[in-house]
Amino acid sequence: MLQNFKAISLSHKKAPLDIRELIALDETSCRRYLQTLKSFIQASDILVLSTCNRTEVYYNADTDHSTEIVKLLGITKGMDNISQYLDYFTVFNEHDDAVQHLFDVSMGLESQVVGDMQISNQVKMAYQWAADNETAGPFLHRLMHTIFYTNKRVVQETAFRDGAASTSYAAIELIEELTADVIEPSVLVVGLGEIGADVCRNLKDSGFKHVKITNRTQAKAQALAEECGLEVLAFENIVQGMKEADVIISSVARETPFFTKEMVKRLDVLSFKFFIDLSVPRSVEAEVESVPGVLVYNIDTIQNKASEALQRRLSAVPQVKEIVAESIEQFNDWSKDMMVSPTIHRLKNALEAIRQEEMARYMKKLGPKESKLMDNITKSMMQKIIKLPVLQLKAACKRGEAETLIDVLNDLFNLENQPEEAKP
Numbered sequence: 001m002l003q004n005f006k007a008i009s010l011s012h013k014k015a016p017l018d019i020r021e022l023i024a025l026d027e028t029s030c031r032r033y034l035q036t037l038k039s040f041i042q043a044s045d046i047l048v049l050s051t052c053n054r055t056e057v058y059y060n061a062d063t064d065h066s067t068e069i070v071k072l073l074g075i076t077k078g079m080d081n082i083s084q085y086l087d088y089f090t091v092f093n094e095h096d097d098a099v100q101h102l103f104d105v106s107m108g109l110e111s112q113v114v115g116d117m118q119i120s121n122q123v124k125m126a127y128q129w130a131a132d133n134e135t136a137g138p139f140l141h142r143l144m145h146t147i148f149y150t151n152k153r154v155v156q157e158t159a160f161r162d163g164a165a166s167t168s169y170a171a172i173e174l175i176e177e178l179t180a181d182v183i184e185p186s187v188l189v190v191g192l193g194e195i196g197a198d199v200c201r202n203l204k205d206s207g208f209k210h211v212k213i214t215n216r217t218q219a220k221a222q223a224l225a226e227e228c229g230l231e232v233l234a235f236e237n238i239v240q241g242m243k244e245a246d247v248i249i250s251s252v253a254r255e256t257p258f259f260t261k262e263m264v265k266r267l268d269v270l271s272f273k274f275f276i277d278l279s280v281p282r283s284v285e286a287e288v289e290s291v292p293g294v295l296v297y298n299i300d301t302i303q304n305k306a307s308e309a310l311q312r313r314l315s316a317v318p319q320v321k322e323i324v325a326e327s328i329e330q331f332n333d334w335s336k337d338m339m340v341s342p343t344i345h346r347l348k349n350a351l352e353a354i355r356q357e358e359m360a361r362y363m364k365k366l367g368p369k370e371s372k373l374m375d376n377i378t379k380s381m382m383q384k385i386i387k388l389p390v391l392q393l394k395a396a397c398k399r400g401e402a403e404t405l406i407d408v409l410n411d412l413f414n415l416e417n418q419p420e421e422a423k424p
Contacts, residue, residue, distance in 0.1 A: 005045070005139070007098040008066040008091050011054035012112050015088040017300045021281035023077065023085070025050035026253065027129070033076045034133040040072060041065045045140035049105070049126040051119065052167070052195075052280035052299055053112050058102055060139060066091045099143070099331070103324050106147045107154055112299075113167050115160050115313040118194060120151050142334060150327040157323065160316040167299065168198035171276055172206050174297060175247050178274050186210040188245035190238065190258070192220050195278050196251035204228040212245070214238055243267050247274045252283040261287040269293035336397035343406050344390055350414070351382050 010023055025033060030048050037046050043061035050056075057069050070089060074082030092098040101110075106123045108115040127144045130136040136144075155161050179185035187208055189200055192215040203211050214233040215221040225232045233241045242248055242264075252258045259275065267273070275296045277284040282298055289296040355378050363371055389409060396405045 004062050005058065005060050005095045005098045005143075006064065006066075006091075006093050007056060007058045007101055008069055008089050009054060009056040009101065010085075010089045011056070011110070012300070013110075014090060015085075017280070017282070017298055019085060019088055020053070020055070022079070023055050023073065023082075024052070024280045025055060025076070027125075029076055030126070030129055031133060033073065034129060034135050036072050036076060037069065038133065038135050041068055044135075045137045045143075046135035047102075047126055047130045047140060047144075049123060051122050052278070054105070054110075056105070058098060058140075060137070064091070064093050066093075099328060100324075102143070103147060103150065103328060107151060107320055107324060108160070109317065109320065109324075113170050114310060114317070116167060117161060118167065118198070121194070123147070139335070143331060146327055146331045150323060153323050153327075154320050158316040158319045159312045160320045162312050162316075167278065168195050169202050171199055171249065171278060172202045174276060175203075175208075175249075175274075176206070178272075178295075179246055182246055184210055185246040186244055187212070187247045187249065188233065188241045189213045189249045189251075191215060191250055191252035191279070191283070192217075192224055193251050193253055196249070197224055199249055199251070199278070200224055200228050200230060204230065212241055214241060239263075239266070242273075245273070247276065249276045249278065250283045251278040253279065254283065255281060257281075257283055257285040259284040259288055261285055261291060264288045264291045264294055267291075333397075343409060344393065347389065347409060348386060351386055355379070355382050 010020065012020065015023075025048070030050055034046060034048055037043070037048070037057065037059070041059070041061065042063070043059040043065060045058070045060040047058040048056070049058070055073075057073075059065065059069075066089070067086075070082055070086060074080070092101050104110050106120060108117070108119050111119050123144075127136065127140075130140065175185070175187065185208070187203060187210065189196055189203070189211065190213075192200070192213060196213075196215075200211070200213055212231045212233040213221050213225060214235050214237075216235055218232070218235070221232045224230070248259075250259060259277075264273075264275075269291065271293060273294050275284045275288060275294065277296060277298045280299060284296050284298070286296070288294055359374065359378060362374070366374065389405075393405055393409075
């Protein structure tokens with residue numbers, strides 16, 4: 001059977017932040033959505049990837065299910081009007097295009113900060129959720145492991161992952177620009193998810209001396225503080241911490257903004273105070289910027305700040321694309337072999353059935369030595385007979401002509417009625 005891999009994507013390429021944050025999925029929602037897709041669309045190998053920059057579904061199916069996928073996404077998110085956002089989605093209905101897109105996304109070629117190191121972990125997590133929810137079949141398993149191997153080659157053979165040009169590092173460069181005139185600026189990090197933790201590590205490496213971190217889970221904050229040599233602020237003292245900070249970095253994971261205009265008004269800002277919101281959905285209310293002296297930067301305003309590292313990465317892009325092309329070619333060869341594999345197994349089983357039937361007619365008349373000799377001779381003959389059609393099948397695969405030969409073999413040997421697995 002031919003693979004018909006497809007994808008539907010909503011990303012920073014077409015959708016602004018306010019649309020992306022409406023549709024973003026957390027882990028619990030992702031897992032629930034996978035089960036919904038598994039139950040309501042005729043597809044296999046389903047993968048759901050949701051990050052701050054993209055929400056995507058990959059799947060294997062003969063027909064385009066993109067409209068149903070978006071509607072089911074709306075049900076998962078509790079949105080009655082999700083159809084109005086259809087134009088923000090990009091559909092990849094061609095198998096090769098969907099495979100190429102998943103490779104490019106996984107390598108960081110499609111990231112807002114090119115080569116973002118976080119995306120590879122996010123893809124691995126999406127694959128884990130697919131495996132846990134039993135939506136990953138042999139095709140997706142092989143595809144993902146090929147992607148992981150390709151990513152390893154990119155790291156080892158290119159400068160594409162050199163330097164720190166991730167979203168979290170881009171935030172550090174923004175802080176350095178904003179506080180260029182501030183002597184020993186004070187920074188408060190609120191929320192210690194993956195991006196928040198990366199920001200803390202980059203703050204430590206960048207030499208910021210007055211950094212406090214806070215999180216609802218005190219143990220998580222304490223563990224990261226010990227790792228990075230930072231000071232923990234008790235979550236209940238967050239208002240005082242905000243008053244003292246020049247820069248507040250928020251990566252709080254919640255559906256509604258944590259920092260509101262009313263909260264920030266009570267800080268009595270006397271000089272400039274900068275909020276950097278790395279959350280999707282946004283954790284800093286847009287109206288906060290109307291408070292005098294307060295400036296808000298969200299994830300869309302953090303541009304490619306890591307200029308030197310970014311340039312090295314951009315110069316490595318052609319080499320990365322070559323590696324990806326090699327991996328896709330190897331994967332396609334495996335995929336084509338997988339297409340003819342059931343036919344080869346059925347053909348072997350059909351010939352083995354004929355051999356066993358003929359052997360049974362004569363075995364009673366033969367002694368043990370003669371029986372063993374006949375078994376060896378007939379097995380050798382069968383292997384030689386089957387060798388040519390198997391070679392022809394694999395060659396036809398590479399030419400994209402396997403289906404015709406499969407049909408001929410099916411008719412000649414009535415393979416449709418043969419099992420793929422040999423009977424014990």
